Amino acid sequence: MxxxxxxxxxxxxxxxxxxxxxxxxxxxxxxxxxxxxxxxxxxxxxxxxxxxxxxxxxxxxxxxxxxxxxxxxxxxxxxxxxxxxxxxxxxxxxxxxxxxxxxxxxxxxxxxxxxxxxxxxxxxxxxxxxxxxxxxxxxxxxxxxxxxxxxxxNRHLACDSDEILHVIDTDAVILDARGEMRFLGKAAEPREGVRSGHIPSSKNLPFAMLLDNTTFKNKEILNSIFQERVPSNITKVFFSCGSGITACILILAAVSIGYKNVVLYDGSWADWGSNHNLPIE
CATH class of the missing domain: 3.40.250.10 (Rhodanese-like domain)
Structure with missing residues (x-):
């Protein structure tokens, strides 16, 4: 089995x-x-x-x-x-x-x-x-x-804001699973004290885009969605969302189509957006 x-x-x-x-x-x-x-x-x-x-x-x-x-x-x-x-x-x-x-x-x-x-x-x-x-x-x-x-x-499978801060000025890919309006800072965050916006250089991939209602879309579609956001030369992808839950939907989809080096930003936007020492877009 x-x-x-x-x-x-x-x-x-x-x-x-x-x-x-x-x-x-x-x-x-x-x-x-x-x-x-x-x-x-x-x-x-x-x-x-x-x-x-x-x-x-x-x-x-x-x-x-x-x-x-x-x-x-x-x-x-x-x-x-x-x-x-x-x-x-x-x-x-x-x-x-x-x-x-x-x-x-x-x-x-x-x-x-x-x-x-x-x-x-x-x-x-x-x-x-x-x-x-x-x-x-x-x-x-x-x-x-x-x-x-x-x-x-396997602690390398998750990271904190320090690691994200270190990679935002590199060619690393950070995918954000929140909805587009929250990502763009046009919708208020559901948690008090959290700023609106997104991590600099991160890309939006709302988790709903990967789903046909309650199941994942087929692998061909998932591949196409990820290839639009992750250049072929990139081997490591970071994932974020509101608080570390729905980012894992993206991670599961990525792993299912063959991505190996994937990392969860555990605190995600609730952590980043509440720390006024960290930059936002």
Missing amino acids: NQLLADNPLVTTEWLAEHINDTNLVIVDAYMANIVGKEPIVYDEFCCLPKSRKLDVELDFCDHASSQIHALPTESQFTKAVQELGINSDSIVVIYDNQGIYSSPRAWWTFKVMGVEHVYVLDGGLPKWQEEKREVVTSYQQIPSLGNAVAKP
Whole structure:
């Protein structure tokens, strides 16, 4: 099964339905209460995929001791969270969310930053699963036992404002996942005290451009979108958004079409825009 998934961070609903009873498979609902930057899908009644376990991205996968809104968790915070989900070092983890593609890429990238492999995102998430009239349930799976997965961080996969400040005057590419009006500074930021505008030399790629409603567009279209913004000689791409969540949608798309050297600006615009010592456009 690992070989089948080796080169693609995304799995289809068909694949998951076929493998849902695999013994080392862990299905994770990357729940997020606050949806920013899109019209949220609202459910009349709670439901989830069979055998799924709840991960509250904001509660369990963020460092609340940090001044950043959605800072990546520390090693110990991450290890505690994934072990409480019953995830082992040999688990195959499939993450989904109830918006299709929204918070699941952030959870996936957190696993990557923390060095846990064999983690994938369900393309289309719960909406596509339901659209295909597949089984849903009304409660999460009970965790059978604590897992043994531990953090082995790949810290080069995330950066802070110092690194971004260092690269803005180079030929590095910084892609911003926020909507165009926020990027241009023509729409107010949703967070108090954050300036309007964007990081100098960054390019706008609203995450919605990559999606057909709840799933990613096909790879040919994704390639075209990225090639318009990333010159062929560029090997390293930085990603930003409002607070580090939707930038991971761009990262997931980039990785799915072969980009290798990708970096999340963890604090993103909420960090940059609130620091008046940093330049903006």
